[in-house]
Amino acid sequence: MPGRKVSEKTIRRLSHYARCLRRARTDGVPLVTSKHLSERCGISSAAVRKDLAFFGEFGKQGSGYGVSDLLENIERILGTCEPPAVIVVGAGNIGSVLLESVLDGTGGYSYSALFDSDPNIIGTTIAGVTVQPLAELREALGEHGDVIAILAVPPGEGQNAVDNLVSTGCISILSFTLEPLEVPDGVVLRYVEVSTELDILTHSMKCRDRS
Amino acid sequence: MPGRKVSEKTIRRLSHYARCLRRARTDGVPLVTSKHLSERCGISSAAVRKDLAFFGEFGKQGSGYGVSDLLENIERILGTCEPPAVIVVGAGNIGSVLLESVLDGTGGYSYSALFDSDPNIIGTTIAGVTVQPLAELREALGEHGDVIAILAVPPGEGQNAVDNLVSTGCISILSFTLEPLEVPDGVVLRYVEVSTELDILTHSMKCRDRS
Structure with a gap:
């Protein structure tokens, strides 16, 4: 369904279904019911059925949904059947742990490049990825096409890194920095x-204590 | 304003103001204007003025707000003037990086205890905090009173850890695991x-490509 507008809440639920279905596929489970998805995702059965009915007839009520088919369809809606490359800007503690563990089990995302401005870190390897100088951003983004940039730079360096990313054509940024950042229209910036x-x-907690 | 219900969106803005004010205080800035807060927090001037007017008369329009006073008032509303202790369950990669860096600049939160079930990790020290056995959770929570528990356990171990936390009286959990978790009424569970x-x-990104 090209161009179809789906709310963020729905995307969030679909993301959970996809994660659950990947686990089922890994476990060799061929079929899942809406009850299974509901229990595993902490989403009501009615909402699961409504979501799946809304996006198409993926299975027969009663017999369940084929895990592979359903996952494929959900990934098509999410756009994650061919997930974009993920690059990390900032190879400090957070950048390193992101590379080493956070993408486990996310189904398809993988880091393609890691950037830092510190000459002492450039050239070292973290989780198999060599740290490149920030100056090579443009080249790397050109190579990888659509990318998601994860920002893990120290406080005070966020806006400069964002400006750098935006100037190279990056339109999707997930920031782990603790500063509010500005991006031009058309660039999607999200914060963790x-x-x-x-x-x-x-x-x-305090509200509960007071009441 | 005891027990006053404030929306999550507002709390999020207040959290940003507080962070900005802490930086100003560190930099020795005595007064800030709503324009300053607006620019630093990426929130419209009108919204900043509305928020501050809603919570009380913190300053005089034109001359600005006293940084310390305003911060103190916002922290009183947030409940962060005496921030709760933070404990981490799971001393793997994510748990370690959380201890080492994520709380920098958050203004007051600090880790008081770190738990793991792996005998190889128990007794080691990460960022000055000694890893304790999960079995000592109850004792630690009893000691610290109100705590926020950060869950950074491997996939598959989340629900067990949550049940453990809840049984010891913990009512605030922030989960970094990739699984949906169940908590009884009265326990607040949030996900990163x-x-x-x-x-x-x-x-x-895909929607943009398609349109």
């Missing part, structure tokens, strides 16, 4: 903000 | 899902 998550949890 | 963020970015 551990600090804000902690504040949200703290607030809900 | 890099994999889902990547799917959302991929989808938006």
Whole structure:
């Protein structure tokens, strides 16, 4: 369904279904029911059935859905059947752990390049990927076409790195830095903000204490 | 304002203001304007003024807000003036990097304990914190009172760890695992899902390609 607009909430659910289906495929499970998906994804059965019905007739009610077929269809909607390359800017602690572990089990994403500005780190290898100088960004992005750039630079270096990425044509950025960043229209920037998550949890805990 | 219900979106903005104000305080800046906060936080000036007016008269329009006063007030609303202890369950790659770097600059949160079930890791020290056996969870939580537990266990071990935490009275969990987890009513569980963020970015990129 080219160009069809799907809400972020729905994408999030589809992402969970895909993860669950990949596990089922790895375990050699041929069919899953909406109840199975519901339980594994923590999403109500009714919502699962509604989602799957909305996106097409993927299976027969009662007999379940073919794991491979359903996964293929969901990945087509998500666009993850041919996942974009992922590059990491910033080879410090967070960049390294991202390379070493975070993409396990995400189904298809893999790191293609790692950049840093520190001459002491450039040329070293982390999880099989050699750290390249930031100056080679343009070349790398040109090579890989569509990429997602993960930003893991130290505080204060975020905007400069973003400007660099944007100037080379990158339109998808996931930031782990703790600073708000500006991007021009057409560039999608998302944040993973551990600090804000902690504040949200703290607030809900204090509210409970007060009530 | 005890017990006052504040939306998650607002908490998120307050969290950004607080981070910005902490930087200003570190830099020795005595006063900030709503324009300053707006620019640094990527939030419209009107929204900043509305937020600050909503929570009280923190400053005089024109002359700006006292950094320390405003920060103190925002931290009172967030509940972060006395931030809860943070414990980490899972001392693998993600757990270690969390301990070593993620809380830098978050203003007040600090790790008080680190747990793992692997006998090879128990007793070792990461960023000054000694890894304790999971069996000591109850004791540690009892000691620290309100805590936020960060879950960084390998896939498949999440629900067991959550059940363990809940049984010891923990009501605030931030999960970095890639599995949906179940908690009873009254426990707040939030996820940091890099994999889902990547799917959302991929989808938006593919939608652009298709349109």
